[in-house]
Amino acid sequence: MSRWLQKSYLFLIFTFLYAPIAVLIVFSFNDSKSTSNWSGFSLRWYAELFQDDKILSALYYTLAIALISSLISTVMGTFAAFGLSQMRGRFKGFVLGVNNLPILNPDIVTGIALMSLFVFTGTRLGFMTMLMAHITFSTPYVILSVLPKFKQLSSEMLDAALDLGATPWYAFRKVILPEIMPGIITGFLMAFTLSIDDFVISFFTTGGGVSNLSIEIYSMARRGIKPEINALSTLMFLTVLLLLFVINRRSEKGAGVVLPKTDTLERM
Amino acid sequence: MKLNWNVNANGKEKSRIGARGTLKVFGLLMVVLLLMSGCAASEPAEKLYVYNWGDYIDENVLDEFETEFNVEVIYDTYATNEDLYVKLKQGGTPYDIAIPSDYMIEKMIREDLVEPIDLAQISNFTAIDDRFKDLDFDPGNKFSVPYMWGTVGIIYNTAMIDEEIDSWNALWDPKYEKQILMLDSQRDSIAVALKKLGYSINTKSLEELEAAKAALIEQKPLVLAYAGDNLKDMMIGGEAAIAFCWSGDAVYMISENEDLAYVIPKEGSNLWFDNIVIPKGAQNVEMAHKFIDFLSRPEIGQKNAEYIGYSTPNKETLALLDPEISGDKTAYPDDADLANLEVLLDLGDFIEAYNRVWTEVKSAR
Numbered sequence: 001m002s003r004w005l006q007k008s009y010l011f012l013i014f015t016f017l018y019a020p021i022a023v024l025i026v027f028s029f030n031d032s033k034s035t036s037n038w039s040g041f042s043l044r045w046y047a048e049l050f051q052d053d054k055i056l057s058a059l060y061y062t063l064a065i066a067l068i069s070s071l072i073s074t075v076m077g078t079f080a081a082f083g084l085s086q087m088r089g090r091f092k093g094f095v096l097g098v099n100n101l102p103i104l105n106p107d108i109v110t111g112i113a114l115m116s117l118f119v120f121t122g123t124r125l126g127f128m129t130m131l132m133a134h135i136t137f138s139t140p141y142v143i144l145s146v147l148p149k150f151k152q153l154s155s156e157m158l159d160a161a162l163d164l165g166a167t168p169w170y171a172f173r174k175v176i177l178p179e180i181m182p183g184i185i186t187g188f189l190m191a192f193t194l195s196i197d198d199f200v201i202s203f204f205t206t207g208g209g210v211s212n213l214s215i216e217i218y219s220m221a222r223r224g225i226k227p228e229i230n231a232l233s234t235l236m237f238l239t240v241l242l243l244l245f246v247i248n249r250r251s252e253k254g255a256g257v258v259l260p261k262t263d264t265l266e267r268m
Numbered sequence: 269m270k271l272n273w274n275v276n277a278n279g280k281e282k283s284r285i286g287a288r289g290t291l292k293v294f295g296l297l298m299v300v301l302l303l304m305s306g307c308a309a310s311e312p313a314e315k316l317y318v319y320n321w322g323d324y325i326d327e328n329v330l331d332e333f334e335t336e337f338n339v340e341v342i343y344d345t346y347a348t349n350e351d352l353y354v355k356l357k358q359g360g361t362p363y364d365i366a367i368p369s370d371y372m373i374e375k376m377i378r379e380d381l382v383e384p385i386d387l388a389q390i391s392n393f394t395a396i397d398d399r400f401k402d403l404d405f406d407p408g409n410k411f412s413v414p415y416m417w418g419t420v421g422i423i424y425n426t427a428m429i430d431e432e433i434d435s436w437n438a439l440w441d442p443k444y445e446k447q448i449l450m451l452d453s454q455r456d457s458i459a460v461a462l463k464k465l466g467y468s469i470n471t472k473s474l475e476e477l478e479a480a481k482a483a484l485i486e487q488k489p490l491v492l493a494y495a496g497d498n499l500k501d502m503m504i505g506g507e508a509a510i511a512f513c514w515s516g517d518a519v520y521m522i523s524e525n526e527d528l529a530y531v532i533p534k535e536g537s538n539l540w541f542d543n544i545v546i547p548k549g550a551q552n553v554e555m556a557h558k559f560i561d562f563l564s565r566p567e568i569g570q571k572n573a574e575y576i577g578y579s580t581p582n583k584e585t586l587a588l589l590d591p592e593i594s595g596d597k598t599a600y601p602d603d604a605d606l607a608n609l610e611v612l613l614d615l616g617d618f619i620e621a622y623n624r625v626w627t628e629v630k631s632a633r
Contacts, residue, residue, distance in 0.1 A: 115360065221348075225497070
């Protein structure tokens with residue numbers, strides 16, 4: 001009985017999570033522009049997607065900004081977390097508080113504040129300003145995900161490495177870095193996702209022909225979202241799915257990580 | 269190297285390899301994607317920054333302009349007049365062209381956010397129908413040139429409604445309880461109530477506004493939903509029987525569902541315009557004039573009118589359009605129907621009364 005309950009609960013959760021995506025994927029193959037009337041199977045939105053310069057350039061900027069900003073903020077955040085982990089006492093609390101502030105701040109405040117700053121300093125709004133804005137809002141998240149890893153780190157490890165003749169930089173790379181890697185990866189993925197997600201801050205800090213997918217999609221609101229966006233979302237969803245699959249396979253082979261097996265796998 | 273790997277070859281090793289793998293696959297994919305989409309052509313000397321509604325131009329027109337005038341068009345889009353206003357007011361953006369609607373143009377003129385347009389440089393201005401020139405929001409077209417126009421009216425499903433609809437009162441008819449859709453848009457929904465009561469859609473009388481509020485609250489139990497963009501899909505799918513909408517959207521809905529019909533109510537309605545302006549601080553005013561002139565060319569206007577499906581103010585463009593489009597009374601109503609239509613005006617500070625009324629309507633039970 002409880003097993004049955006468990007399963008139906010799981011089923012419900014997955015339905016809620018994936019039903020909207022399923023609808024989106026189905027209607028990306030719809031022949032008409034409507035998202036409620038099915039008028040036949042067609043690949044025309046996929047064909048049009050790859051001819052739509054605006055959407056492709058928005059995709060390019062979205063990925064470029066997400067990749068560059070998450071890389072930079074991961075490096076910055078990791079070193080900041082290292083520094084923070086060495087701090088003690090009241091000052092550490094203060095710095096952590098300052099770090100948490102931008103996370104709690106509503107996006108619209110951050111966006112308008114950054115826009116005002118850029119305009120005040122006479123910076124032309126565009127790629128660089130949007131990139132800086134994205135680095136700004138993702139760095140605190142990286143710090144928060146890397147910091148706990150430093151806490152788990154035993155201080156003897158570093159001392160042992162130094163005693164055995166490693167230089168501080170060598171010890172950092174070979175001893176500390178591998179230990180905190182999971183935190184760094186989490187931080188990087190978090191920064192990447194946040195950057196792809198963001199509309200409000202991007203809208204206020206960009207200009208001059210640089211726009212990301214969320215701005216592009218939002219600006220279609222008046223005339224209706226083009227089904228090309230459904231096609232693009234489908235492709236992005238499949239890419240992520242494929243990526244996860246490849247990663248799982250690799251880690252299975254590479255280090256013999258035992259994946260939690262499901263019932264079906266066991267039966268096989 | 270190898271030695272160091274073995275130092276902590278216990279449980280921790282797994283996560284490291286897994287993490288490395290993740291990064292490598294991820295990085296590779298990103299590089300491929302960046303290379304794929306990052307092929308840029310050589311840059312022409314001049315640039316023109318255009319700010320327009322999303323999906324509101326045939327993009328081939330931009331390419332044609334680039335080739336003909338050897339200029340690079342840098343194109344951005346926005347979703348509402350208010351978004352545009354915030355961006356232009358704040359500065360920091362170098363736009364040479366923008367396409368706001370009527371009341372926003374009036375506001376921008378008042379706040380000195382637009383450059384005057386030299387009509388002598390717009391040779392195709394003569395092609396624009398005189399009916400759409402010299403309007404209240406921009407007398408003498410000193411600051412703006414018409415791009416698209418349209419009306420607001422009732423769209424209804426003839427398969428679900430037997431009678432002929434010709435009045436805003438239909439939206440208050442108890443027969444259609446829970447089959448009525450309203451737009452979740454402050455000025456537009458209040459304008460419908462004002463027109464039903466026979467008042468101006470730009471009224472500054474509190475008494476009339478309160479009457480409109482009472483009418484909207486009275487109507488609320490009959491309304492299925494205050495919809496946004498999904499209004500179109502709900503009407504096409506037959507989820508609701510009657511709603512009000514912009515004429516451009518009506519053309520699209522009727523093309524998707526033949527049972528739908530569009531009518532401009534006899535009490536009058538809203539006539540709207542999207543005009544081209546040159547924002548203050550534009551870097552390339554000369555090229556902006558050429559662009560406005562280019563968009564006003566009959567054959568260019570034809571491409572845009574066919575792509576967007578909204579009504580063109582250009583009479584020579586109209587003559588080029590397929591008779592099936594130009595004869596469509598939804599997009600191009602008779603003069604008689606246009607007679608008692610009003611254009612939305614900027615209300616200045618009185619807009620706060622509208623804000624309050626709208627909040628009270630939305631929160632009423």
